Amino acid sequence: MNGPPAPMPRAESVRALPAPPRPANTVLGLSQAEATRRLAGHGRNEIQREKTRSPWVVLLGQFRSPMIALLLGACGVSALLGESADAIAIGAIVVLNALIGFLQEYKAEQALLALRSMTAPRARVMRDGYAVQLPSAEVVPGDVVLLEAGDVVAADARLLEAHALATNEAALTGESVPVDKAARAVAADAPLAQRSDTVFLGTAVTRGTGLAEVTATGMHTELGKIAHLLASTSDTETPLEQRLAKVTRTLLLACLAIVVLVAALGLWRGHGALTVLLSSISLAVAAVPEGLPAVVTIALALGVRRMAARHALVRRLQAVETLGSTTVVCTDKTGTLTTGTMxxxxxxxxxxxxxxxxxxxxxxxxxxxxxxxxxxxxxxxxxxxxxxxxxxxxxxxxxxxxxxxxxxxxxxxxxxxxxxxxxxxxxxxxxxxxxxxxxxxxxxxxxxxxxxxxxxxxxxxxxxxxxxxxxxxxxxxxxxxxDPPRPEAVAAVAAARAAGVRTVMITGDSAETAQAIGRELGILQPGEDPAERIHARATAADKLRIVRSWKERGEVVAMTGDGVNDAPALREAHIGIAMGRTGTEVTREAADLVLTDDNFATIVTAIREGRAIYENIRKTLVYLLVGNVGELLLMLAASLVGLPLPLVPLQLLWINLVTDSLPALALVMDPARSELLSRPPRKPDEPMLGRAQWRYILMVGALEALLVLGVFIWADPAGNLDRARALAFSTLVFAELLRAFAARSTTRLYWEVGPLTNRLLLGIVVFSVVLQGVLYLLPPARELFGLGAMRPWELGLAFALGFIPVTVLEVSKQVRRWR
Structure with a gap:
């Protein structure tokens, strides 16, 4: 290189216009013809980024759930058998669920697009002996690029000259301070953060000037290698999706068993084949909690709304609950745990x-x-x-x-x-x-x-x-x-530890710096192995390996990051969390959750929100299944003893709508309990419905079935079947509505939970009780549902009998305390 070095720009002066062309005897660079030939051979200097999902892909993704498939099957069978009311109701629930999920995810996609404000960068290179400015996509290997403070490096390049040159490589290596550069060669196998003779695509020049010869472009750069790692990862099914899939498989087996059992009983008693088929299909449809997909979607959507108010943009609904299952949070240091400023x-x-x-x-x-x-x-x-x-x-x-x-x-x-x-x-x-x-x-x-x-x-x-x-x-x-810790990060790390969530810090800084910050934040406590909690000088491949290692140990892993080097690990984790302010576009594309305040404390808030959502979904699912099991056991018991079916298909549909769907929507909105972060996270292999939940479902379902069957027999179905069905129908409706109060907690009494903390549930129960009474006042409604005339005292009796299951449940809670 000939000629004097370029003068260092003064930080306080107004930035100068692009440098004038250099004399032809200084640095010639490539000829335009040679650059064109190399561009054709090497391709454009671009990173292959993921395409955004089209609205149709987002919409079709809402129908992948096994529960949705089960409901669509029930809808189709109902339509084929002429049960149009059942088919329309089930179909409406499926469509509503899909629309809610679609609108939320599509809205998140559009919000993410709004964060992408980066414009296509340009580069100054030497061509035919003159400095020219051109789109960075047209830079080719062999080009000589000119660098000065404020430039974004257009490709990986080896330095030919460097004058007080430093670059910010945080997005690529995780280093929290600018890296000094020099034209002095270093070993080819040196770690990325120590290659002081090379500048990298996507990094920013913070001071000084320099000249560099391009050695790699596009997918052959260090940034491109990370993109290859990103392509090698796959979306991980969330714990909620896995648990709901298991519940769905159990329900599918139960439905098949019911169909076979009822059909066998009917044929054995000599009933017609068509009658047997209709009865068994009606029971199978009754076994499916039609409202569950909508309840889950609404629960997650509410969580999304609450998270948005707490500076978190959710890209995928299930990500809200996944944080509640998290056992390990692998987090970047700079800007997340620390302020990001020296x-x-x-x-x-x-x-x-x-x-x-x-x-x-x-x-x-x-x-x-x-x-x-x-x-x-x-x-x-x-x-x-x-x-x-x-x-x-x-x-x-x-x-x-x-x-x-x-x-x-x-x-x-x-x-x-x-x-x-x-x-x-x-x-x-x-x-x-x-x-x-x-x-x-x-x-x-x-x-x-x-x-x-x-x-x-x-x-x-x-x-x-x-x-x-x-x-x-x-x-x-x-x-x-x-780079000091965020004041709120110390409390957040302590809260995560109290909640049984390990915080693992992964950074590009030195081990000494990383461990010092880790001790100050409380991530690393006395006696703990630093190798378990702190990972320094971590590359993109190291981060991916760390996440996979925790997953292989059976942990539910959340990964945070802002740099391009974080993107593969974010995609591999059960939930990827990107920084909205400092995060790169590639990182946000790979994430499930984007923090608009880049704050670790927001993650801990999200963990509490996720645990509350899971708890609400589980207790709502238990509430729904108790009702479905009670209906099944009622119908099966009547078949076994040779009685007429106590309920007709349209009555079953009404019960599922009034006593299941509406109270379930209110239950899933229950406020989070204060002690959620004071207990350890759920075990990753813990099913949504364990033995305790299934035992509760069967016992309470059996209680309701015996109560209603007793009322049905007492009302003398042989003498007046419509009246007996009307009394059984009302008793079951009132019993399930009132049981919703006990469903809010398995340990605390309804008055301890707080009746007014969920006014929606109270209002729905009152409204539904009144609506049930109105059915008997309107002759068209009585005729539609096949209800016999009921005297006021009989309706009052049904309401009084409906208190039996909720009373038994509340008394059992108090008895367990006395023990």
């Missing part, structure tokens, strides 16, 4: 004011009007913020003591100096570089630097001298800096 944590020396004054006098960065944001190197911005707290303003320094000469920071000299008009020379840099040039260097400074570094702080030495030469300096002191 901060002066400690100042070592006799005069901290003098140290910060000298540090501010040796800066090129500029703070904004608010004293927080600014432009320039993050380290210098941290120094200026610390100086501002002591009343030291950089603007006053520049006005009262203007700079005379500047030696910019360089990765080889590891120091920077500024000579001011008053003759003072201010120097900052690595202690090992400044100490030989200081007349006051002491052994205690070395010990202090080592102690600060052991706590994960980045140590900067500050010195002052007289005249332009960097000799005979006075070492003023040391400044220890770090």
């Amino acid at each position: 901060e002066v944590r400690e100042v070592w020396g006799d005069n901290s004011h003098a140290i910060l004054f000298a540090a501010a006098a040796c800066c090129d960065a500029s703070l904004g009007p608010d004293g927080k944001e600014g432009t320039g190197d993050p380290t210098e911005l941290a120094l200026l913020r610390a100086a501002l707290t002591r009343g030291i303003h950089r603007e006053e320094l520049e006005r009262d003591r203007p700079r005379v000469a500047v030696r910019p920071f360089d990765s080889e000299t590891k120091r920077m100096s500024i000579l001011r008009a008053d003759g003072a020379l201010y120097v900052k840099g690595a202690l090992e570089v400044l100490m030989p040039r200081c007349r006051t260097a002491t052994l205690s400074a070395s010990r202090a630097a080592h102690e600060l570094a052991s706590r994960g702080l980045r140590v900067l030495a500050v010195a002052r001298g007289e005249g332009p030469e960097e000799e005979n300096l006075e070492l003023l002191g040391l400044v220890g800096m770090a």
Whole structure:
């Protein structure tokens, strides 16, 4: 390379226009003809990104559930048998469920598109000896690119020249501070974060200038390799989907068994084949909790709405509940657990004011009007913020003591100096570089630097001298800096630990820095193995391996990240969580959940929300199945003893609508219990309905069946079948409606849960009881449902008998306490 190096741009000056063309005898670069040939051979310099899902794909995805398939089958059979009312009702539930899911997921897709505000970057390259600007997609291997502060690197390239050059590689490596670059070659097999002679596609130049020769473009870059890893991962079925699939399989087997049993009993008694088929199919349809898919979708949609209010955008409904099942959270450090900005944590020396004054006098960065944001190197911005707290303003320094000469920071000299008009020379840099040039260097400074570094702080030495030469300096002191933990992250990590959720920190920082932050956050406690909780210098492949390792151990894994190197691990985890503010487009595409505030505390809030949703879904499912089992046992018992069926198909449909679907919607909206985060997470292999739940379903279902069968027999079906059915029908409706109050908790009494904490349930039960009474007042309704005339006292008797199941359940709760 010939010619003088490009001058370093001043951070406080207005950014210059693109550099003029260089003389042809400096750097020729490729010819346009050769560049065109290489573009045809290597392809465009683009990363292959996932296509967004079309609305039709989102809509069809709502019908993949086994429960939906079961309902569609029941709908089809009902239609073939002429049960049009059943078919229409079941079909309406399926369509409603699909529309709710579609609208929520499509809305999330559109919100995600709104986050993609990145424009196609352009690059300056040398062509035929002149600097030209062109779309980065047209950059080819062999091109020489020109770099300056503020540029986004257009391809992987080996440095030919570097003048105080540094790049921000956080999105690629996880490093929290800019990486100094130099044209000095390093080993080809060096870790990605240590390749100081190379700049990478997608990273940003934070300071300095340089020239680099492109070595890889598109999918052959380091970013492209991560894209290949992303393609090797697959979407993971959520625990909720797995558990509901198991419940559906159980219901399918139960339906088949019911059809076979009822058909066999009917044929054995000599009933006609068509009558037998109609009866068995009616029972099978009654066994299916038609409202469950809608209940699950609405529960998740409500969770989505609550999460949106808490700074989380949900891309997939099931992701809300998955967080409630999470046992391990693998989280990025920078910007998630920490603030994402450097901060002066400690100042070592006799005069901290003098140290910060000298540090501010040796800066090129500029703070904004608010004293927080600014432009320039993050380290210098941290120094200026610390100086501002002591009343030291950089603007006053520049006005009262203007700079005379500047030696910019360089990765080889590891120091920077500024000579001011008053003759003072201010120097900052690595202690090992400044100490030989200081007349006051002491052994205690070395010990202090080592102690600060052991706590994960980045140590900067500050010195002052007289005249332009960097000799005979006075070492003023040391400044220890770090990206500090978010204040709320410490409490969030503690809350996650109390909830039995492991927090695992994965970062591109050094092990020393990572462990120091881990201890400060409470992730790493005394006696714990750092290798289990902290992973430093992690590449994209390392993160993917860590997530897979936890999954192989049977854990439910959530993974957070903001960089492109996080995307494969986010896709592989049970739930991927991307950062909305600092996250890259590729990361957000791979995620199930996007945090709009980039805050770890939001994840813990989501875990509580997910646990509440799961608990509500499970108790609602138990409530639904108790009613279905009660109806089945009632119909089977009547068949076994040779009685007429106590309920006709349309009555079964009415029961499922009034006593199942409506109360279920209210139950699933129950507020979260305060103690949800004080107990360990569910075991990953725990079924949604375990032995205790199935035992409860069978016992309470049997209780309701015996009660209604007794009422049916007492009403004398042989003498007046319509009247007996009417009394049995009303008793069952009232029993299931009132049982909803006991379903809110299996341990606490209804009055302890709080009647007014779920006003919707109270209103639905009252409304449904009144509606049931209205059926007997309207002759068309009585005729439609096949109801015989009932006297007021009989309706009152049915209502009173309906209190028996809920009373038994509430008394049993109190009895268990006495034991």
